[in-house]
Amino acid sequence: xxxxxxxxxxxxxxxxxxxxLKFREAMLIFIVIGFVLIISIMSPNxxxxxxxxxxxxxxxxxxxxxxxxxxxxxxxxxxxxIGSVLALSGVVTGKLFVMGVNIWLAALIGIIVAVLxxxxxxxxxxxxxxxxFITTLGVSGIARGICFVITExxxxxxxxxxxxxxxxxxxxxxxxxxxxxxxxxxILIVGDLLLRRSASMRKIYxxxxxxxxxxxSGINVVKVKFGVYIISALLAGIAGVLADARFGVATxxxxxxxxxxxxxxxxxxxxxxxxxxxxxxxxxxGIFLLSLVTNALILLNISIYWQQLVTGIILxxxxxxxxxxxxxxxxxxLRLRKI
Amino acid sequence: xxIISGVFLPDDGSILFNDxxxxxxxxxxxxxxxxxxxxxxxxxxxxxxVAENIFMGRMPVNKLGxxxxxxxxKKSEEILKLFREPxxxxxxxxxxxxxxxxxxxxxxxxxxSLDCKVIILDEPTSSLTESETEVLFEIIRNLKDxxxxxxxxxxxxxxxxxxxxxxxxxxxxxxxxxxxxxDVSENEVVNKMVGRDxxxxxxxxxxxxxxxxxxxxxxxxxxxxxxxxxIDFELYQGEILGFSGLTGSGRSEVAKAICGIDKIxxxxxxxxxxxxxxxxxxxxxxxxxxxxxxxxxEEGLFQGLDIKRNLTVSGIEKVSNKHLLLWLNARKEISASxxxxxxxxxxxxSINQKINSLSGGNQQxxxxxxxxxxxxxxIILDEPTxxxxxxxxxxxxxxxRNLADNGIGTIIISSDLPEIIGLCDRIIVMHxxxxxxxxxxxxxxxxxxxxxxxxxxxx
Numbered sequence: 001x002x003x004x005x006x007x008x009x010x011x012x013x014x015x016x017x018x019x020x021l022k023f024r025e026a027m028l029i030f031i032v033i034g035f036v037l038i039i040s041i042m043s044p045n046x047x048x049x050x051x052x053x054x055x056x057x058x059x060x061x062x063x064x065x066x067x068x069x070x071x072x073x074x075x076x077x078x079x080x081x082i083g084s085v086l087a088l089s090g091v092v093t094g095k096l097f098v099m100g101v102n103i104w105l106a107a108l109i110g111i112i113v114a115v116l117x118x119x120x121x122x123x124x125x126x127x128x129x130x131x132x133f134i135t136t137l138g139v140s141g142i143a144r145g146i147c148f149v150i151t152e153x154x155x156x157x158x159x160x161x162x163x164x165x166x167x168x169x170x171x172x173x174x175x176x177x178x179x180x181x182x183x184x185x186x187i188l189i190v191g192d193l194l195l196r197r198s199a200s201m202r203k204i205y206x207x208x209x210x211x212x213x214x215x216x217s218g219i220n221v222v223k224v225k226f227g228v229y230i231i232s233a234l235l236a237g238i239a240g241v242l243a244d245a246r247f248g249v250a251t252x253x254x255x256x257x258x259x260x261x262x263x264x265x266x267x268x269x270x271x272x273x274x275x276x277x278x279x280x281x282x283x284x285x286g287i288f289l290l291s292l293v294t295n296a297l298i299l300l301n302i303s304i305y306w307q308q309l310v311t312g313i314i315l316x317x318x319x320x321x322x323x324x325x326x327x328x329x330x331x332x333x334l335r336l337r338k339i
Numbered sequence: 340x341x342i343i344s345g346v347f348l349p350d351d352g353s354i355l356f357n358d359x360x361x362x363x364x365x366x367x368x369x370x371x372x373x374x375x376x377x378x379x380x381x382x383x384x385x386x387x388x389v390a391e392n393i394f395m396g397r398m399p400v401n402k403l404g405x406x407x408x409x410x411x412x413k414k415s416e417e418i419l420k421l422f423r424e425p426x427x428x429x430x431x432x433x434x435x436x437x438x439x440x441x442x443x444x445x446x447x448x449x450x451x452s453l454d455c456k457v458i459i460l461d462e463p464t465s466s467l468t469e470s471e472t473e474v475l476f477e478i479i480r481n482l483k484d485x486x487x488x489x490x491x492x493x494x495x496x497x498x499x500x501x502x503x504x505x506x507x508x509x510x511x512x513x514x515x516x517x518x519x520x521x522d523v524s525e526n527e528v529v530n531k532m533v534g535r536d537x538x539x540x541x542x543x544x545x546x547x548x549x550x551x552x553x554x555x556x557x558x559x560x561x562x563x564x565x566x567x568x569x570i571d572f573e574l575y576q577g578e579i580l581g582f583s584g585l586t587g588s589g590r591s592e593v594a595k596a597i598c599g600i601d602k603i604x605x606x607x608x609x610x611x612x613x614x615x616x617x618x619x620x621x622x623x624x625x626x627x628x629x630x631x632x633x634x635x636x637e638e639g640l641f642q643g644l645d646i647k648r649n650l651t652v653s654g655i656e657k658v659s660n661k662h663l664l665l666w667l668n669a670r671k672e673i674s675a676s677x678x679x680x681x682x683x684x685x686x687x688x689s690i691n692q693k694i695n696s697l698s699g700g701n702q703q704x705x706x707x708x709x710x711x712x713x714x715x716x717x718i719i720l721d722e723p724t725x726x727x728x729x730x731x732x733x734x735x736x737x738x739x740r741n742l743a744d745n746g747i748g749t750i751i752i753s754s755d756l757p758e759i760i761g762l763c764d765r766i767i768v769m770h771x772x773x774x775x776x777x778x779x780x781x782x783x784x785x786x787x788x789x790x791x792x793x794x795x796x797x798x
Binding site: 197198199200202203205206209210212213214215216217218219220272274276277329330 | 600619620621624630632634637638639640641642643644648652653655656658659665666667669693695709
């Protein structure tokens with residue numbers, strides 16, 4: 001029965017690999033690979049260096065931010081403010097820069113302001129005990145509002161004044177690979193490994209799985225939640241600065257749909273809304289899949305207006321599959337228990 | 340039982356109800372036919388009134404399809420009349436305001452309102468106090484007189500013998516035997532349940548030499564406004580101290596306050612004669628004082644996580660590298676989990692199995708293992724055997740005794756009188772937030788505990 005129990009989730013894949021990858025992640029990898037194959041057959045432009053590069057650059061910022069969303073969802077929470085915090089960090093940085101502050105100092109302050117937003121969410125959700133949906137919706141409004149107040153609604157152009165070194169972060173390449181992609185990659189690796197292997201980050205799972213039990217197991221739940229929203233805002237802040245560097249403009253309306261994209265990606269990647277489940281790796285695969293869909297639509301000359309529809313279908317499919325699979329597992333568990 | 344009531348579908352076999360072969364495809368169908376199922380876990384809508392819960396899904400409506408409140412109240416009052424004061428809940432009260440036993444009454448009332456011929460009760464007393472249990476028994480006997488058949492599922496043998504006429508013993512998914520209650524003794528039933536003779540259900544108590552023993556924990560004048568007052572007691576090394584009393588008498592509250600989970604208003608706590616200030620649970624753990632919750636499902640288990648993670652949660656620092664951002668050492672974690680599983684004889688197929696796939700008894704063992712993993716000096720077990728099969732129960736008893744013999748101070752909070760009498764060296768009985776009395780070895784008997792617990796002064 002030991003064999004059976006382990007095997008039914010995973011066929012004959014090697015054991016080490018199997019324990020590293022969860023069912024969901026493996027499934028997503030197959031889907032992504034399949035998708036890549038199909039698109040590359042249908043469009044010769046897909047597997048070109050230029051297309052791959054623009055695809056990766058396009059998803060880099062979302063990929064950085066999805067880490068924070070994944071963390072929040074695994075604690076059974078949600079961070080709707082990510083997109084607005086992204087904008088706020090970018091706008092603060094840009095505004096300070098045009099006011100004459102050194103760009104690096106301005107970027108640092110931008111990120112600090114973002115972290116303060118995270119601290120506010122974290123305090124309200126962790127310490128006061130407010131609902132994460134409403135709280136981050138509110139904080140999102142505050143952050144977006146500040147953006148509009150600072151910019152008076154118009155984007156701040158930076159491109160002509162930015163020093164080369166800063167522009168290089170957004171547009172430069174190392175050995176043909178865009179620097180922004182490398183940065184995202186490094187952050188992703190760190191974000192994934194930490195969640196997988198650090199004892200402090202493991203507490204995110206416990207908190208999400210059963211908050212009361214976590215508390216009664218000696219975990220400081222307030223601290224965990226506080227930390228999660230700070231990290232999420234920090235990443236959004238970094239992404240905001242990177243957006244400035246990439247686009248050469250600080251826009252108050254950037255990231256309007258970011259939160260929804262990130263939630264979809266994280267959920268497609270296996271993060272459960274009831275908490276305690278999910279991984280950074282899965283969430284990134286989710287982002288990948290969504291970006292591939294957009295990319296494919298463009299390459300295949302299908303109207304971009306189809307994108308949301310397809311994304312929606314994928315999301316609904318993913319959660320339905322999840323639900324069915326969970327139900328099945330529950331049944332097999334019951335059977336196991338009886339034997 | 341879930342099959343009879345239509346929650347699950349049978350793989351095979353048939354059900355004869357009133358000599359008629361039936362298969363219930365869902366709970367609704369079985370209810371219509373007159374089978375009511377009162378689950379172990381109460382499933383009522385907390386924010387709705389008693390009457391609304393009784394007639395959930397079958398609200399009396401007027402011509403416009405609106406709920407007819409007057410009829411609703413009247414009908415539910417009629418049913419509630421079957422139950423006696425003072426436990427009878429008012430029909431307009433919200434479920435959230437009721438005690439657990441009252442909630443159970445609402446569940447039973449719902450079954451009655453369906454004109455049920457058969458009512459299945461699954462472990463109805465697992466969260467009731469002794470006196471509430473008595474009330475429930477009376478209700479059950481009443482139902483019996485009204486020609487309603489009862490199937491009563493319980494781990495507690497004494498209840499079965501008090502109530503039932505016929506006993507069917509099941510083990511591992513098979514019917515072992517069906518007997519007349521009059522023809523068998525409790526021991527025979529236990530033997531059948533376990534499949535072997537249990538000679539000592541409770542482990543031998545270790546001889547106490549109080550005077551030489553070290554006081555491990557001393558609590559002085561501990562109070563928490565609104566919950567308990569002036570609690571004084573000592574726990575010796577290697578002792579099993581029982582806390583008895585009715586649910587709501589403040590037993591769990593005292594335990595939680597000692598461990599820093601709840602705040603205290605005044606009083607002091609000494610461990611090994613050193614005064615300690617415990618204002619948070621992690622601090623209590625640092626002092627070697629741990630608390631095992633009575634609500635396994637709600638406050639103990641991490642349902643979606645595997646056994647390994649459920650086991651190492653509290654001692655996670657022990658399996659990680661302290662110098663490197665608390666980097667987890669996967670190999671250490673696995674070997675430590677495997678060792679605990681072996682030590683406690685937890686029946687699993689793999690430590691990567693999800694905790695929900697285990698039986699209640701094995702789940703409880705995992706949680707006990709969680710606390711042993713942090714090497715506690717004092718362990719407080721709140722209802723450690725609630726909803727657990729007989730065999731695991733006796734295993735947990737000997738485990739607890741073993742711990743005590745190794746010098747760990749143990750406090751058991753339990754509503755199960757035979758358990759607390761059979762296991763504990765000394766028993767403190769609480770009544771309405773104060774200590775009503777303490778009993779030692781030869782003084783310990785059911786009558787004394789009950790009279791202390793119910794506040795009857797000894798003459």
